[in-house]
Amino acid sequence: MSTSRTSIFFAGATGYIGGSVLYRLLQHPSAKTFDITVLVRSQEKAKKLESFGVKTAIGSLDDHALVEELASKAHVTFNTADSDNVEAIRAILRGAQKRHATVGDLPIYIHTSGTAELADSDALGNKTTDVIWDDTNVEQVESIPDAAFHRNVSLEVIAADKAGYVKSYIILPSTIYGRVKSPLVDAGIQNPQSIQIPYLIKAALGRKQAGMVGKGVALWADVSNDDIADLYIALYDAIAANPDKVGHGIEGYYYGENGEHTWYSISRAIGEALVGLGVSKDPEPTSFTDDELIKYYGSLMFGNFNGTNARCRANRGRSIGWKPKYTTQDMLASIKAEVEAISKQ
Template sequence: MSAAKTSIFLTGATGYIGGAVLQKLLQHPNASTFDITVLVRNAEKAKILESKFGVKVVVGTHQELDKLESLAENADVVFHCADADDLPAAKAILRGMKKRHAKVGDLPILIHTSGTGELTDDARGMYATDTIYSDLDVEQIKSIPPTAFHRNVDLAIIEADEQGYVRAHIILPSTIYGIAEGPLFEAGVSNPHSIQIPLIIKGSLDRKRAGIVGLGKAIWPDVYIHDVAELYIVLFDSIMNNPEKTGHGWEGFYFGENGEHSWYQISRAVGEAMVELGLTDDPEPTPFSTDELIKYFGTEWLGNHNGTNSRCRADRGRSIGWKPRYTTEDMLKSIKPEMIVLKKKLESKA
């Protein structure tokens, strides 16, 4: 008799992170032992996922909480790679996992996506902080205020772990960069672009000058898209092979970082790329006005988010064997090629 397959439910398959994680699961050495199900809105993408990639697909939205609950209940492992701030969706997934634990008696595994936005302050680009978080420092992680960005969802997940019906792990990516590549992205299933840097690029292109929040002095970590996707796989493998040595709950926070940058460095690189492409004559960024923050980022608060500090070290992920390869220097080099692609896309829509 063949061994039972590991049933995996993944959210966010058509997104940037979720697509990169799903792609790595499909390329995993043990992929033949996985039974992967995803939830997507788009029926056309669902067909491609099923026919070309052999993934089971349920068409629906994260507002259909009964579907989320049922899909989570039927999974050994849940990769939640969609909206980090959707508390109802997270609670539905946890309800499903609780039902599974009560019915089957096993301990289902959750790998949830949060973000280092949880560590931010209100610097507005005016200063750098000396506070650096380590994901191995549990007391420091516990000290993050409950009002912090993403924190309400993370706390609900930690509570579920403490209640003993799920083994919860939370990955907190930082500034993710790079145009994602590979079969899922080439097939048009998953979004190849991040959010933070592309928004700064698009805003800068529109105003014909690189933009910045304040003086750009605040500092964030950064991580390459396929490096952070590999963190999910390293964590998953560690959970499957060495569960007692793999931290969960309060010991289950895993930062995704491989270096850090100031916001000025990003905006200056945007400015230099614009000069090289003949789009402006001065590489030096100028501050976004309040109106521009709203125009380019949706709200003034979200705009100012690009002037916050968020400093951390991915010590826990490295302790279980994660070895990110790409650095802050690679991040800065990625800005010009991303600008070229985004500019073409904007022109094709115009």
């Protein structure tokens, strides 16, 4: 990686993960050597981002020609936005291929997926699994079904790496938690709130009692927003220091986890917070009906997702120096504040 200026294309800066990663890049010891261009939809947020010292391009991931052009001008691309927009990712990869062909550079692509790739489909909250996914087990990573959530895009990213015109790395966050507090949030740029746990909270507020899929015994890994953002930086730093020692392509899966929880434990914590607010009289969660899952999640498929198992170990990230600090107990302790904040929205 260049020791002078490093051109970076960043997608997803206004998001929950992306804003935290971008802010870390802005605070990075090498920040003065970064030329960061952020893709952003609104002119208003573009002006705000520019005040932090980055360049902006107005558009979305669906502006494929623009995305391809921005990627072709960057040595490093971070995509923390839509992990299922296959045409957008193809545009990024075309840009990387063009850069490799014209500049002779071997671009770096850091892609965001999620441990939903690892989730089973038949647990329905009523059973746990003994399967624990290890991101250093390449044979196991290769065995992820092609039809798994997010997997079609990940396979395109891996194939591009194998073709030799880009080095690709895929970060797969698990259940992410913690409300973000940062200057980007204060400026109205970054979304401070996650998705999975807030959905459960909103459903609980709607039914005035905590809910869960089935018995809530299925297991998922979890990771704090702070820790997952640190993983992106640990990965970038490892690539910058010695790229030959950092797994990429099919060896470039990086799970984000620092513990695991049952869905029941989250719902119970939500229930206790609801009792504290006087919304509910009983902290014990009850099972969602099919009608409730459709009402609060839009479909049974998405609703039942909170009854799947997705157990994993982030051994590859730890091997390159990532040191997550926050645990499952921190996640459960954070729920009360999350419930209080969402109840006021």
